[in-house]
Every structure is written in structure tokens, then in C-alpha cells.
Amino acid sequence: MSVVCHSSPSMPMLAAGAVKVSYGGAFHGALVVEQDFAMGERMRRILSELAPGRRVVIASTRAEAMNLLAALPYDLVLVDMRLPQNDGVSLIKHVRQAYPGADSVAMSAADDHELVDAAISAGAAGYLLTEADDAELAFLLRSIERGGAPMDSRVARRLLGMIAASARPITIAPVMTRPSAPTGDRPAPGPLSPRELKVLRLIAQGWSNREIAEAVFLSINTVEFHAKSIYRKLSVKSRTQAVHEATQHGLLN
Structure with a gap:
């Protein structure tokens, strides 16, 4: 030992x-x-x-x-x-x-x-x-x-590239979609609000909280609040995990 x-x-x-x-x-x-x-x-x-x-x-x-x-x-x-x-x-x-x-x-x-x-x-x-x-x-x-x-920046760059390749481009305007059925025995996440979906999709494109706040005319504190709510509903602890989990549930499609 x-x-x-x-x-x-x-x-x-x-x-x-x-x-x-x-x-x-x-x-x-x-x-x-x-x-x-x-x-x-x-x-x-x-x-x-x-x-x-x-x-x-x-x-x-x-x-x-x-x-x-x-x-x-x-x-x-x-x-x-x-x-x-x-x-x-x-x-x-x-x-x-x-x-x-x-x-x-x-x-x-x-x-x-x-x-x-x-x-x-x-x-x-x-x-x-x-x-x-x-x-x-x-x-x-x-x-x-x-x-x-x-x-590591090399890992993050590759992961973001993979996510961008798998997700179709979106605009700043809110788009409502229903999550696809979860695969396997993975539990479905809690329902995300339209604004949380918008923030999540911008996170998936690599936008920082400050960039998101400026784009959707919210304070950075409000964006951070939405991000924490997204983490809680997806049962994750980081942006990378949130995007990965959202991809698994079809939230970025």
C-alpha cells in the first residue's frame, strides 16, 4: 500500500x-x-x-x-x-x-x-x-x-468541435424544442425553460457567460443563475458535462 x-x-x-x-x-x-x-x-x-x-x-x-x-x-x-x-x-x-x-x-x-x-x-x-x-x-x-x-485547452477545443459538428446552427431568438426520449437507462433531466434552453445552446457553442449576457440583454448574474439551474436539472457540475448530458438527451438537436 x-x-x-x-x-x-x-x-x-x-x-x-x-x-x-x-x-x-x-x-x-x-x-x-x-x-x-x-x-x-x-x-x-x-x-x-x-x-x-x-x-x-x-x-x-x-x-x-x-x-x-x-x-x-x-x-x-x-x-x-x-x-x-x-x-x-x-x-x-x-x-x-x-x-x-x-x-x-x-x-x-x-x-x-x-x-x-x-x-x-x-x-x-x-x-x-x-x-x-x-x-x-x-x-x-x-x-x-x-x-x-x-x-486542458487542447481537450476543450476538440470537445467543442465535436459538439459544434453534432448540433445544427441556431440563432439568438428562442427556439422551443421537446427533449427526445432518453436513451438506455439514463434518467430524463428536469424540464428546461425556454430561456434556459437558449443559454444552454449558447454555452454549447463556446460562449462565455458575459458574451451570453450581452447577446440576450441580461445581467451576467442572471445568466449565471440560469447556468446553475441548468447544472442542477441536468445533475452536472460543469459546462462541459452540461453540454455532454444535453447532447445525450437531444436538447441541442
């Missing part, structure tokens, strides 16, 4: 299930699940520099990670998608279902289309390519404290 824990002596560890107190920074407890020791240490160092004094723990297998998650609270879990037997996907699903307050961020050395699609479908809030330098990885992870999704 290969578990490494680093934390500040002045900051007591929280008991499992304890209420988290906001100390500022990007996270309070981070779990790095990485089978390569050197890469695990690299991610630990980046996270420690990003939020000094926070608890950062390394596990090398899904089994170790499951035990650690059950023992202490974490709000950030980095998952190596190269774990054997598809353990990365199953771990992300477990975190999403059992620990909804934690963000799972998948990572791999390169942009493997199958791994990225599997991670996003499983519930990952972001995807990192570890071939990026430390400064870029730190920049992406820092977006979590603003509620963002740390997504």
Missing part, C-alpha cells in the same frame, strides 16, 4: 463527515490517485504550492483511494485514467455518487479521445494533460476556486 500524506501541522485533519470550514484557497483536502510514483509526487507538489498548508494525499490504486475517501473528507480528487482495469472511470463514478461535494479531475499523459469521453461521461469536472508544464497545470487547477472546470 503506497499512501503519502502531507498537511500543515497547524491545520487539524477533519473527521469524516465533518462540516467543511472555508479557509480560502482552491481546496481543503486533495487526493491524488496515480500509479506512477514520480507523477504522483509532481501533482502533490503542484497542489501544495497552489494551496500551502492544505492536506494532499497520494494513493496508487482505486482500493487505496476508496479507503482514504471513506476515512477523511476531500473536495478535490485527481484521477489517473491509466489505472488498470478501467479503475479510473469507476472511481470517478463512485466519487460523483458517494461524495457529490468533491470535484473529480481526470488526467492522462496525452489527449486520448476514448479516455476523455469516458471520464466526462463518468462525471469528471475537468481533464488535465500531464505533458503540460507545471505552470499550466497550476493555472488550470486554480480555476476550481472560481467554480471553473480545469480543462
Whole structure:
């Protein structure tokens, strides 16, 4: 069993299930699940520099990670998608279902289309390519404290290209469509209002909240309110997941 824990002596560890107190920074407890020791240490160092004094723990297998998650609270879990037997996907699903307050961020050395699609479908809030330098990885992870999704630009560009190719062009004017029947055993999302559908479609085209606000003559706070409502109804935590889920339910057709 290969578990490494680093934390500040002045900051007591929280008991499992304890209420988290906001100390500022990007996270309070981070779990790095990485089978390569050197890469695990690299991610630990980046996270420690990003939020000094926070608890950062390394596990090398899904089994170790499951035990650690059950023992202490974490709000950030980095998952190596190269774990054997598809353990990365199953771990992300477990975190999403059992620990909804934690963000799972998948990572791999390169942009493997199958791994990225599997991670996003499983519930990952972001995807990192570890071939990026430390400064870029730190920049992406820092977006979590603003509620963002740390997504490597190469992965995001490809995903947006796929979404744009599968969705027909739309205008700013509201267009009412009925969601198609859900496929398989995927539960149908809550009904979206016409304005939420409009915001969702603009999100799918890569528009920022500020650009959407200017286009539809709303305040940015109102657009952010609609975006959060969309996330809640689709049971997702990021723009990328929202677009993926909407595509699965035919909301962008």
C-alpha cells in the first residue's frame, strides 16, 4: 500500500463527515490517485504550492483511494485514467455518487479521445494533460476556486468541435424544442425553460457567460443563475458535462 500524506501541522485533519470550514484557497483536502510514483509526487507538489498548508494525499490504486475517501473528507480528487482495469472511470463514478461535494479531475499523459469521453461521461469536472508544464497545470487547477472546470485547452477545443459538428446552427431568438426520449437507462433531466434552453445552446457553442449576457440583454448574474439551474436539472457540475448530458438527451438537436 503506497499512501503519502502531507498537511500543515497547524491545520487539524477533519473527521469524516465533518462540516467543511472555508479557509480560502482552491481546496481543503486533495487526493491524488496515480500509479506512477514520480507523477504522483509532481501533482502533490503542484497542489501544495497552489494551496500551502492544505492536506494532499497520494494513493496508487482505486482500493487505496476508496479507503482514504471513506476515512477523511476531500473536495478535490485527481484521477489517473491509466489505472488498470478501467479503475479510473469507476472511481470517478463512485466519487460523483458517494461524495457529490468533491470535484473529480481526470488526467492522462496525452489527449486520448476514448479516455476523455469516458471520464466526462463518468462525471469528471475537468481533464488535465500531464505533458503540460507545471505552470499550466497550476493555472488550470486554480480555476476550481472560481467554480471553473480545469480543462486542458487542447481537450476543450476538440470537445467543442465535436459538439459544434453534432448540433445544427441556431440563432439568438428562442427556439422551443421537446427533449427526445432518453436513451438506455439514463434518467430524463428536469424540464428546461425556454430561456434556459437558449443559454444552454449558447454555452454549447463556446460562449462565455458575459458574451451570453450581452447577446440576450441580461445581467451576467442572471445568466449565471440560469447556468446553475441548468447544472442542477441536468445533475452536472460543469459546462462541459452540461453540454455532454444535453447532447445525450437531444436538447441541442
